Amino acid sequence: MPLNPQVQQVASEPDQPGYYKVTLGNIRGSHLYGQLARPKSADPAAKFPAVLVVQWAGIYPLEKDWVVSRARRADWR
Numbered sequence: 175m176p177l178n179p180q181v182q183q184v185a186s187e188p189d190q191p192g193y194y195k196v197t198l199g200n201i202r203g204s205h206l207y208g209q210l211a212r213p214k215s216a217d218p219a220a221k222f223p224a225v226l227v228v229q230w231a232g233i234y235p236l237e238k239d240w241v242v243s244r245a246r247r248a249d250w251r
Contacts, residue, residue, distance in 0.1 A: 175199055181210075190214065191245035193238060196226065209236050211245035 180197040192212040200206045208228035227240045 175201060186242075191242050193242055195236075207236065209238070209241050211241040213245045 176199050178199040182195045182197075184193045184195055186193045191214050194210050194212075196208045196210060198206040198208070206228055208226050210224065210226050213222065225241060225244050227236070229236055
């Protein structure tokens with residue numbers, strides 16, 4: 175099945191990590207939704223661990239802080 179990844183940057187405060195919403199293809203035409211954040215201080219060419227938080231079963235919003243808090247910790251190094 176084609177993943178057809180779509181990444182949408184969401185506006186964030188200047189002092190906050192970059193925040194993105196992610197959509198991936200899934201079985202039977204469904205989609206997988208998630209979010210990711212990039213440390214603000216990261217050099218665009220720098221390598222660092224990535225965490226993609228995806229929505230699991232149920233109806234609830236994805237909380238921005240779930241990934242942004244991890245990206246903030248990466249800035250502390």
